[in-house]
Structures are given as structure tokens and as C-alpha cells.
Amino acid sequence: MNEPADILPRSTVPGLIPTLNNTGWMTEALDSVSQAFVDYAATTDSECLDIGCAYGVATLPALARGARVLACDLEARHLEILAERTPATDRARLRCQTGSMPEIDFSPGSFGAILCARALHFLKGGDIGLTILKMHEWLVPGGRIFLVADSPYTGPWYKHAAEYERRKAAGCPWPGFVADYRALLSARANPAEHPSFINPLDPDILRRVVTAARFEVLEATWLPGAMQGSPANMHAGIIARKPG
Numbered sequence: 001m002n003e004p005a006d007i008l009p010r011s012t013v014p015g016l017i018p019t020l021n022n023t024g025w026m027t028e029a030l031d032s033v034s035q036a037f038v039d040y041a042a043t044t045d046s047e048c049l050d051i052g053c054a055y056g057v058a059t060l061p062a063l064a065r066g067a068r069v070l071a072c073d074l075e076a077r078h079l080e081i082l083a084e085r086t087p088a089t090d091r092a093r094l095r096c097q098t099g100s101m102p103e104i105d106f107s108p109g110s111f112g113a114i115l116c117a118r119a120l121h122f123l124k125g126g127d128i129g130l131t132i133l134k135m136h137e138w139l140v141p142g143g144r145i146f147l148v149a150d151s152p153y154t155g156p157w158y159k160h161a162a163e164y165e166r167r168k169a170a171g172c173p174w175p176g177f178v179a180d181y182r183a184l185l186s187a188r189a190n191p192a193e194h195p196s197f198i199n200p201l202d203p204d205i206l207r208r209v210v211t212a213a214r215f216e217v218l219e220a221t222w223l224p225g226a227m228q229g230s231p232a233n234m235h236a237g238i239i240a241r242k243p244g
Contacts, residue, residue: 007081008055019054019075024118024150031223033237034058037115037146041067046112046140051101052119056082063090070095070111072104102130106138114139117148118235121200125174128199132213141244145215147237149201152176154225154234156184157198164200173208176200206238215240 008017030038038058041048042065050059053071055078062069063086071094073079079096086094101116101123114135120128135145152164157178167175178184181198182191203220210217218239225234 007084017055019078024122024155030058030061031117031148031235031237033146033148033219033221033223033239034115034117036239037113037117037144038062038065038067040113040144040146041065041069044112044143046143047095047110048113048115049106049111049138050115050117051099051104052116053082054078056085058115058117059094060085060090063087063093066093068093070097072097072099074098074100102127102134105134108137109140110138111143112140113144113146115146117146118150120147121149121198122195124197124199125177128201129209129212132209132215136213136215136242139242141242143242144218145210145238145240145242147206147210147240148223149206149236150198151202151222151233151236152200153231154200155198156186157181157200159184168202168204174199174205176202176205201236203236203238206236210238210240214243216243 038061041062047068047070048062049070049072051072053059053073056071059069059071059082071079071082076098079098083096123131152161160178164176177199179197181196182194185191185194203222207217207220218241220238222233223235223237224230224232
């Protein structure tokens with residue numbers, strides 16, 4: 001796909017593109033769960049939802065495969081860039097809508113598949129549960145969700161990994177939650193450019209919440225990061241099906 005070289009924000013980190021609203025980065029490559037969404041979206045006649053889509057790392061290849069996609073993001077500027085990046089041949093199958101989780105809502109049975117990649121960890125536990133319950137309603141029977149979240153072993157919050165493990169062993173439902181994320185930043189970082197809290201997840205937490213929302217889990221796994229040679233547990237992913 002041909003596009004102006006400067007259409008995306010400049011990055012100082014290979015493989016990652018900074019967002020415009022202080023919510024981290026978009027990867028330039030698809031992880032295995034996001035790729036599974038792209039593959040599945042190409043097989044369903046229903047529109048698919050990419051929520052927290054950023055600049056369209058998954059939306060664009062899904063469109064290229066013939067899918068119809070509603071791209072949703074908190075930041076309108078991300079969607080403007082995505083629309084500009086979309087080839088003319090695919091634009092009729094793209095819709096864009098701003099919205100935040102868990103407040104956003106759609107009609108029951110709206111989508112054949114839903115991707116939410118690297119966005120859930122910006123929510124508190126109850127909001128994660130509510131969002132996934134809503135996803136169950138938004139899907140057609142037999143539809144699938146594809147979820148990816150940052151794990152407790154990445155980002156500045158890796159410093160809390162031992163505490164996460166202790167809390168998990170003690171039965172805490174959200175053991176990776178860091179209430180003061182900004183306290184972990186280096187002296188060079190601008191706190192205003194980062195969220196105040198972070199709630200990293202692991203495959204077991206995703207499995208628990210997805211099962212509670214009445215999904216059938218097809219796969220739950222650790223995922224590596226976007227940079228070559230990154231640890232295998234930097235993200236958590238899950239694929240699940242709505243029975244029907």
C-alpha cells in the first residue's frame with residue numbers, strides 16, 4: 001500500500017508507533033491473535049469490529065481480505081489517519097466511529113467478529129468485565145472475540161511483576177493492577193503523556209473473565225512483543241466463541 005511516509009507519527013522505538021492520546025503504542029506487525037482475527041473476518045458475511053484500532057494495523061489487512069470493518073477508537077485523529085491510509089478500493093467496506101470502553105454500545109448481533117488488541121489493560125477490572133459482557137451481546141451467534149492485552153512482564157510496570165505473582169497466588173482477581181503507573185516512569189518521562197493507572201492481564205485472567213461472559217474459550221496464550229527477540233510473555237491473548 002502506497003502512502004505518504006509521514007502519515008504516521010514518528011517513532012523512536014522500532015516496530016511501535018506512538019498513539020496521539022497518551023495510551024501507549026500501536027505495533028506495526030500483527031501478533032498471532034490479531035492475525036487470526038484478520039483471517040476469520042475474511043470468512044464472515046457480517047461486519048466486524050476493531051475496537052481500540054489506533055491507525056489500523058489489523059483493520060487494513062482485514063479490509064484487504066474483503067472484510068467489512070467498523071474501526072472504533074477513543075481518538076478521532078487515529079481514525080482520520082486510518083481513513084487516509086485505506087486504499088480507495090476498500091473504503092466502501094470501512095466505517096469509523098469514536099468511542100470509549102465500557103461506555104460505548106452497539107445493537108445486539110451487530111458483528112461477526114471483534115478484535116480488541118492492547119487496549120483492555122487501560123481499564124479497571126469491573127470495566128473490563130462489563131466490556132466483555134457487552135461484546136457477547138454485540139456478536140452474532142457463533143461469532144468470535146479476539147483479545148490481546150499487555151502482560152505484567154512488559155512496560156515500566158514489569159517492576160511490579162513479583163508483586164503481581166504474589167497477588168495472583170493469593171487469589172487477587174486483578175493481580176497486575178498498578179494504581180500509580182506514573183511513579184514508575186523515568187525522570188526523563190513526561191507524566192502527562194502516560195495514563196495514571198495500568199491493569200496488565202495474563203491468559204488466566206482473560207480466560208476467567210471471558211468464561212464468566214458465557215464465551216467458549218478456543219485459545220488462551222502468552223504472546224511475544226513487537227520487537228524481534230522480545231520475551232514470549234509480553235502480552236496475553238485469547239480467542240473465544242459465542243455459542244449458537
